[in-house]
Amino acid sequence: MLGLDDCLAEVMAIPGALDAMVVDHTSGMAVAASGGEGLDTERAAAALSEALRHTTDGFAQTSPDGTIRVDELFVTTDKGHHLIRHLTTPFEGALVLYVRLDKERANLALARYRLQAISGQLTR
Secondary structure: OOOHHHHHHHHHOOOOEEEEEEEEOOOOEEEEEEEOOOOOHHHHHHHHHHHHHHHHHHHHOOOOOOOOOOOEEEEEEOOEEEEEEEEOOOOOOOEEEEEEEOOOOOOHHHHHHHHHHHHHHHOO
């Protein structure tokens, strides 16, 4: 099992990674962060949680029973790729793993594969 610092170090080793965070989705607080010089991690964590909450609520409207859990979310902007992965943890509280990737240097498929593997090591 990886610790948070080791997890973020592995995420930052993904080619093109610019910054990464583990976010408590329930509270919107950053649990741990790496990279992103000049980034307001608390504000970014709150915004990521809110975006994931709105996305989940939106997709739930298309579900027959009105509920859904987003496992992964990918967003490509003019500034880069953003990946959010929901973590299944043995304790109370929903955590998400987030990484922002350089659009020119990152391989999105490789980043997704690595993020999936890292998140599995974190939650064992």
